[in-house]
Amino acid sequence: MPNYWLLKTEPTVYSFADLLREGRTIWDGVTNNVALKHIRDMRCGDEALIYHTGNERQAVGLAQIVSDPYPDPKQSDPRLVVVEVVPLRWLARPVTLQAIKADPFFADFALVRQGRLSVVPVTAEQWQRLLAME
16 A cells, blocks of 8 residues: 655746656655655655646646655765656645635645645545545
8 A cells, every 4th residue: 555745836937837848757856754754654655736836836646656765876875865756747726725625624734734845644534634625
């Protein structure tokens, strides 16, 4: 059974449309220790919501993790790990941060509790609820 994640990206830097166009990317640039721990917990086959930060603040697409974590080949620090990601599909309708915060079900969701974190785990129950909101 896969685990679920939410990966944040600034759409003016790298958007879900970029991922769709490229077909595969290395999810890099994460330096926060907690976010890196989450990447280390990822496994090939896990699924992720791609969340646009900045002015958008909404989940826009689904992706799949297609590698286990490995040290970022562009960095000399082996603690900086990456995974490879492929796009699955756009969400039928973006799920906004406002809608998530308005639902008491998500009070314990890491996106709400740790808003600055770029990689957060999503429980299976939260995943189903988020997909139902699209």
